[in-house]
Amino acid sequence: MSWHVDALLTGKAKAFRDGEKSAIGKTPATGAVRITTLGLGGDEQADPAHHGGPHMAVHHYPRDHHAFWRDQIGDHPLLDDPGAFGSNLSVSGLVDSQVRLGDRFRLGSAVVEVSQPRMPCWKIEHRFQRKAMVATIIKSGKSGWYYRVIEEGEAQAGDRLELVSTGASDWTVEHILQSIANPKVVPEIAELEAMAECELLGPSWRGGARKKIAALG
Template identity: 30%
Template sequence: MPVVLSLNVAQKTTPVDYARAGVTGIDKRPVDGPLEVSVPGPQGTAGGGIAGDSIGDWTVHGGDYQAVYGYAREDLDWWQAELGVDLHNGQFGENLTTQGIDHTTARVGERWRIGTATLEVSGPRVPCRTFAEFLGQRGWVKRFTQVARPGAYFRVLEAGRFAPGDEITVLHRPDHDLTVELFFRAVTTEPDLLPRLLEAGDSVAPHMIELVHKRSTPGVS
């Protein structure tokens, strides 16, 4: 049975010199819950998502299409063996550490029921300098990209509450084959795949749809 192994939040932002905003909310730690999850609104608007979770830079994090970030404990275990370091739940900045369900092969637009909330898979996490510096891993952005186990972002379709131990039920799986992994490869190493993002309709963030159209229009970059 797929479950939420851990619910993780950053109770406050951490001042750092390597983040663009000067602070980061990547240092997320397990909490007991249950916590409310709500619809954030457009990116750049502070608020929403998981109650009590702090975000450092609202211009690139949060918002409807990055309301919740999930990562599989199975993938954390793989990285733990690969890196030779202990990785606690929340170490990758994920809000939900799950067990028994694969994020990489999840389809964009897939709907998960957790507690009383309904979430929809909206895309992958793309690594950044803050992630690399926080982990202290040299060449981390390149390595994370090559392995392509990015975890999944979710938008909130139905606000509610969830907690560690809650069962994860897949309510809907779209009939297209745009997975989180394919999306990730399209926006990182294989831009020729970008048109595939259109398969998922409004489950993909509007700015990504705009990017696809720009890339497909001659003379526009």
């Protein structure tokens, strides 16, 4: 299975709010883009403590979700922008409920692996000037996800995102988000323990699983 890549997107850190910078605004790159273990060439992260690094090298927010947001917040002009949610990839037809932790894809000449959901933060609401978007993302499971880079390479608009292996985990991105981040979802402790020990899952989410175990007591 494969999906058409409409664009690869990168962004520079810019003034965002109260002197704080953000690179959430991404724009389509021209030509081939280098993909390394730390992300796309030319892409920046203003807050390296919470964004970027090998487990968050490439961010994928499904273009399909833009229609959902039009129903939620109206025809906001940002929803015409493939990088509205800070995504590095513009791809349609592949969503959180289909993608599993550890799934591997060929992106141009690179190979990437699903590593964790994207935890939403206040920057989304500030960018759109709409409240309650973070809560809606967690409730709906429409978070998007990150890839780690297994094999470095290059890709460009018009390439295919091709599934090359699956079955490393039964957990979808949506299921992980709901299990760990949604306070109204109470999963089995044994499943949270398995997530906390799963090396495929990014360390921040493994820590989140341990915190939820402690909270459930």
